[in-house]
Amino acid sequence: MSNADLLTRSLAAVWHPCTQMKRHESLPLIPLASGDGVWLVDMDGRRYLDGISSWWVNLFGHGEPRIKAAIRAQLDTLEHAMLAGFTHRPVVELSERLAALTGLGHAFYASDGASATEIALKMSAHYWRNRGEPAKHRFIHLAGSYHGETAGALAVTDVPVFRQAYAPLLQPGLTAPSPDARNARLGESAADVAGRAAAGLETLLAEHHHEIAALIVEPLIQGACGMAMHDPAYLARARTLCDRYRVHLIADEIAVGFGRTGTFLACEQADIRPDFVCLSKGITGGFLPLAAVLTNDEIYAAFYDDDVARGFLHSHSYTGNPLACAAALAVLDIFDADDVLVANRARAARWDALFRPLADHPQVRHFRHHGMVWAFDVADAPAGFAQAYFAAALAHGALLRPIGHTVYLMPPYTLSDNEAAHLAAAARAALDAALAAGARGHDVAVA
Secondary structure, eight states: OOHHHHHHHHHHHOOOTTOOGGGGGTSOOOOEEEEEBTEEEETTSOEEEETTHHHHTOSSOBTOHHHHHHHHHHHTTOSOOOSTTOOOHHHHHHHHHHHHHHSOEEEEEESSHHHHHHHHHHHHHHHHHHTTOTTOOEEEEETTOOOOSSHHHHHTOOOHHHHGGGGGGSOOOEEEOOOOGGGOOTTOOHHHHHHHHHHHHHHHHHHHGGGEEEEEEOSSEEOTTTOEEOOTHHHHHHHHHHHHTTOEEEEEOTTTTTTTTSSSSGGGGGTOOOSEEEEOGGGGTTSSOOEEEEEOHHHHHTTOSSOGGGSOOOOOTTTTOHHHHHHHHHHHHHHHHTTHHHHHHHHHHHHHHHHGGGGGSTTEEEEEEETTEEEEEETTOOTTHHHHHHHHHHHTTEEOOOBTTEEEEOOOTTOOHHHHHHHHHHHHHHHHHHHHHHHHTSOOOOO
């Protein structure tokens, strides 16, 4: 099949995600043939370094042999069975290991991050209902938050491009100030910004706690609003306030869990335990869809009753899929066998030395780094900057997809130092090309 034929068929048959499809009139789709480590390979053999881990899911590179082997072995025994009324070894072992890692238990499974958010929100509100406090059914989210694009998840999302079209469908919540360190006033530290944001949260809780079921946060890094990074002190203060005002704390670790911020869970850096933790993305190393929500024993006990209506009756057809659970177990095995968290600290230091010169570009602002995430904002970015940058990065052999005027690097953990240098060079070249294209008033073509 020719590239042209595949692209024509894709545009005729596939509705691509997070995309204004008309843009593909000028920005062609890339027809992929394979993945090889940190590289994606198109049908013409061109290679693109996957600088964003394919939307933050691919922790150990494409085709990681240990994950593939685990999936193949599971195929020989059980590919899928409904989890209502049945169980199986992979889902039990994964639940036990996640409980040990998070300090929470009774994992409930879904297939994607937005579904995990829905589960946590429903569990929280239903808990209060079972406790005889049905008025506690609203939620607090942070300014600039993103928690997914199903109706419940959008209700706690504060990114207008995702939310506005569906506003009539959404339950109104309350928005707390973001602890984004970029909001620092003259002389303020990131911890000072966190303190100001926590004070704003306290004001909301003091007034509305009687109707608030939970606060939901993206710990340490708010992704979709432009990699907004905050001091761990905010999480510690939020935990204290939630305890004081009898409000659950939901940690959306979907993007930041599994070592992305330097610890297995981002919450560990504030030495707190949330009431709910949502996991997805890196949980299977980018191989299969899977999400999990874990909570504490007190919340679980509130649903344990002879009355069916007091149970949590949420369900997904592929809940706890054995193949996905096997992949996730292999991911946890790799963390143990390769001492990933320790190795990542050394990698991050080396790669930061390669990426940090990007901060010297005259139009770069707020260069920032946390764990295995790097980001910077582009001052005076022209209209269409993100699209032009994406195209220019591809032309320089890298997959980088800005969020508005924010460029971020979130590569697989298995990047070599030479590959990191390639990513840094591509990021700089794409920046110059996208800015030059904006100055000329047209987009960069994909080579």
